[in-house]
Amino acid sequence: MDEQNDDNRPVYVSDLMTADPIVVEPDVALSRVLALMREASIRHVPVIDEEGIVGVVSDRDLTFIHGLPGVSDKVDDSDVEEMLAAPVAVVMKSRFLVERDVVTVAVDTPLKEAIDMLVATRVGAVPVVDDDRQVVGVLSAVDVLRWAADEIL
Numbered sequence: 001m002d003e004q005n006d007d008n009r010p011v012y013v014s015d016l017m018t019a020d021p022i023v024v025e026p027d028v029a030l031s032r033v034l035a036l037m038r039e040a041s042i043r044h045v046p047v048i049d050e051e052g053i054v055g056v057v058s059d060r061d062l063t064f065i066h067g068l069p070g071v072s073d074k075v076d077d078s079d080v081e082e083m084l085a086a087p088v089a090v091v092m093k094s095r096f097l098v099e100r101d102v103v104t105v106a107v108d109t110p111l112k113e114a115i116d117m118l119v120a121t122r123v124g125a126v127p128v129v130d131d132d133r134q135v136v137g138v139l140s141a142v143d144v145l146r147w148a149a150d151e152i153l
Contacts, residue, residue, distance in 0.1 A: 017137035026089035052133035055092035
């Protein structure tokens with residue numbers, strides 16, 4: 001299927017992405033990231049430093065704070081406070097933790113290619129970067145599903 005808009009032009013990442021996303025630096029506390037996610041109703045936050053994208057943190061990365069079965073009853077309030085004070089770098093999926101770069105897409109990536117990447121990497125969202133690898137957006141599986149619902153259904 002060739003993805004096209006109503007005007008028969010191809011669909012690109014820039015057509016679906018959430019522009020100007022909330023981003024954080026690696027040393028931001030997990031409590032702040034959780035608060036930002038709640039306030040903005042988002043599930044993915046790119047993590048950047050002075051060179052650009054260094055990782056992504058998702059709500060799934062933070063689920064341990066909410067308690068895993070058999071673990072939450074063994075964690076006291078001070079442990080939770082300590083975890084929430086830790087920097088986001090300790091839980092994010094990062095180029096520092098894996099031997100590959102953070103998965104990103106360019107603004108002008110065709111939608112089909114971006115969907116293939118989301119499926120192949122099994123991530124819920126990818127940061128969208130410009131030519132300088134600066135984050136300019138986020139493309140999530142939800143963005144793609146909304147587009148599909150509008151265009152196909």
